[in-house]
Amino acid sequence: MSRVLSMWRTTTGLPVVGATLGARAFSLLFSQQAPYFATIRPRFTEIRPNRAELVIPKRRRVHNHLGTVHAIALCNGLEAAMGALAEATVPADKRWIPKGMEVAYTAKATSDITCVAETDPEQWTGLPDEGADLHVRVSGTRDDGTVVVEGTIRLWVTPKKR
Template sequence: MPKRNRLALAAHLIQRLPRCLHEPLLSRLFCSQVRFAGTAGVRIQKLSDSEVRMSLANHRRARNHIGGVHAAAMALLAESASGCMVGMNLPDHKLPLIKTLKVDYLRRASGSLRAIATLTPEQRRAMQEEDRGEALVQVTLLDDSGAEPVRCEMRWAWVRKGN
C-alpha cells in the first residue's frame, strides 16, 4: 500500500465516521481548498486512491441560459474529479499541475451530472515513485439519463515541490 498523503489521510479518517457524514465532510474538505468548486456546488460521493466520484446538481448557480448545466461547470466537474484522483495518489512533496483539459461536448445534458475518475495501477505507481511525470486521467461524465453528454481528457503532470 502506498504511503498516504495529507488528502488521503483526511479522506481515510472521514470515512471512519458514520456513512451519513462522508459526503458532506469530504465535500467541505475539497471545497475549502478549491473554492470555485464550492461556489458551483460540486459534491464528493467517493474519494479513494483508485476511484473518485463527484456530482453537480442542475441548480440555478451552475445552469446555462437553456436550463442545463453550464459548459464551464461540466469542465469544472471533470477537472475536479481528475485533480482529486491525482491528489489522492501524489506524495505531499510533489505538486500536481493540470497540463491539458479537453472537453468535447457531444449532446445536451439532462439534469444533474456525476463524474467518475480512475487511474491504472501503473499510473498510481508512477505518481508514487517518479519525481516528475504525467498521466492522462480517465474521467467519465454521466447525466441523469445515464448518457455521456461530454467526453473528457485531463492530462496532469507532477513535479517535486521547490523545483
C-alpha cells in the same frame, strides 16, 4: 496516505455522523481548499487511489441559457474529481499540476451529473525525475446513464523540491 485521502476516510468513517453526512462534510472542506469548486457544490461519493467521483447537483446557479448544466460547470466538476484523485494517488515524493484539459460535450446535461476521474495504477509508477505528462480520464454522466462530457486532463508530475 495523502491528506485528502485521510480526510475522506476520516469524515466518511465517523460512526456518529455516518458516511453520507461525512461525505457532505468532506465536500465542504474540499471546496474551501479551492474555493472556485464551491460554485458547483460538489458532493463527493468516492475517493480512492486511481478513482474519484462526485455529483454536481442540477440547480439554477449552474444553468446555461438552455436550462441545462453549463459546460464550464461540467469542466469544474471534472477538475475537482481529478484533483481529488491526484491527491489520493500521487506518490509521496511527487507533486502535480494540471497542464491541460480536452473534453467533448456529447449530450445535454439535463439532470444531476456524476463526474468521474480515473487512472491506472501503473501510470503513477516509474515517473522520470525530469517530469512527465500523466493523462487522467474524465467523464460526466446524467442520471439516466447518458455520457454528457468526456475527455482527458493532463497533469505534469514532478519530484517534490527538497
